[in-house]
Amino acid sequence: MPTPPRDAPLESLKTQPFARDLAMTRIGMQVGARLALHSVRNLTRDTASRQRANQAFYREQGMAxxxxxGQLKGGLMKAGQLLALYGEYFLPAEAxxxxxxxxxxxxxxxxxIIERQLTRQLGKARMATLDIDPQPIGAASLGQVHRARRRGDANELCLKVLYxxxxESVDSDMRTLERLLATSRLLPRSVDPKPMFGEVRQMLHQEIDYRRERHFTEIYGRRLAGDTRFVVPAVIxxxxxxxxxAVRYEAGDDIHAASVQSLPQDTRDALATAMLELFVHEFFEWGTVQTDPNFGNYRFRRNGDGRVRIVLLDFGATRSFSKSFVDHYTAIIRAALLQDRDQVIASALSLQYAF
Known part of the structure; x- marks a missing residue:
């Protein structure tokens, strides 16, 4: 079973773009003041001292x-998670x-806060048919998940609720964060943030569309219905x-659970093979990929026969690729396996990769 979040819940949430902008402007002013003081102090430091001071400064800026x-949630927090994932290529290591x-x-x-959101979305009549556990079984940047039981038939389900x-604040959040990264000096001047934030903005608009996620959850459920290695929760x-x-509740343990960590090596190998094969099917056959493969989106469940199945969660970041893109990418891989350098370059240029 997933472990409920241990942190005390946020009793208030800034939901209006103006309030969120104001909070980020305030931290931007604080960053600017610290940056000015840091720059002045660096004038009197030798090279080694300046390097240590810069590392401490970037760490402090990153923590702030x-x-x-984390307090603001939404697109700001999700963008921060993506920066943590890909920032090693352009951000200071400390940040x-x-x-x-x-x-x-x-x-x-x-x-x-969640109950009010659920009542607005479902209405009192539908809410009255559910017994919902107020303690979330998972919390993320854009929403959180609550376990529930339907009173009519006692079926268990999970409700994923958008904060x-x-x-309403995705576009404003991205503009604000882009400005803050520029003023904080966390982002090198050589890096143009607009393409990166444009991609993040597009991804966020997709992830907050739960009708879209429902669509892909149902598609994956149909495609994997005959594969006993996987479980896709049925949509309610x-x-x-x-x-x-709303999806059917599917039991399972996360990757950090002792029951998963103690699995024998041959079982772990089989699970890794299954996940790799799933990606191959996704990209090269279906042209559709769940592009957020962090381990929070997977659970592992042992069946009565001893086999372990992978429960697939969260299809909000699913992305479709054109046949042309998949064909060109396939050509790159084939040329790489054949060590055909010219064909690798030609296929990469077809995808408008820069060299």
């Missing part, structure tokens, strides 16, 4: 930013280390809306 993003704290089990939002205000349409996704 991570804390604020990346600080931002990686956002990858841990996220602080949940108080039940009173209020997230959908009666409780699905733009901001609520």
């Amino acid at each position: 930013l991570a804390h604020q993003l 990346v280390e600080a931002l990686q704290t956002l990858q841990d089990n996220s602080q949940p939002v108080a039940w009173a 209020p205000g997230v959908a 349409p009666d409780y699905c809306t733009r901001a609520v996704l």
